[in-house]
Amino acid sequence: DTEVTQTPKHLVMGMTNKKSLKCEQHMGHRAMYWYKQKAKKPPELMFVYSYEKLSINESVPSRFSPECPNSSLLNLHLHALQPEDSALYLCASSQANMGGARNEQYFGPGTRLTVT
């Protein structure tokens, strides 16, 4: 199984809501990533988990809170978002050896988030 799944596919939330994005993979990968992508721009790294521990936080605002409950799951908890946070949120996974990022990454289809 080389698939990374993400739920939901679409999410519309108000600025006072709390919601969560979910990501799952069953490839045995021990590195997992969250990216944010605005229209017509490349993905921007937000967080990296390696062996279920947060290894990189790209100075992401605290209204985004990642969580890695186990080696297959990655969550992104959202709270008090701003309209400019509207974007496609992509999850990815990879082998964790050799620094993780040195390996090919498998991406999920993304969650299209709209903040109203």
Add this chain to the structure above:
Amino acid sequence: SQQGEEDPQALSIQEGENATMNCSYKTSINNLQWYRQNSGRGLVHLILIRSNEREKHSGRLRVTLDTSKKSSSLLITASRAADTASYFCATTFTFGSRLTFGEGTQLTVNP
């Protein structure tokens, strides 16, 4: 910025023609990867070339890497309408631990 730069930003060709996209970067790399993204979807890994490799093939894809010029090219031969997508190069720097994406090339293959 350490991000790769890609050119052209957009490329429109006819089915059956070859498409070439270029990527340049600024610092020493461990490897360079190419990804494809269909509109609004996730990215698909195409090919990874390591810093000690010069050329790699995968089906209709050919990737070259010139570390002296800090550049790479992706050639898609005999293009098909289904190749229409955005193509991103991504680099892992020698002493880095993150994948950094270039700005991308939007390829349109007309039937």
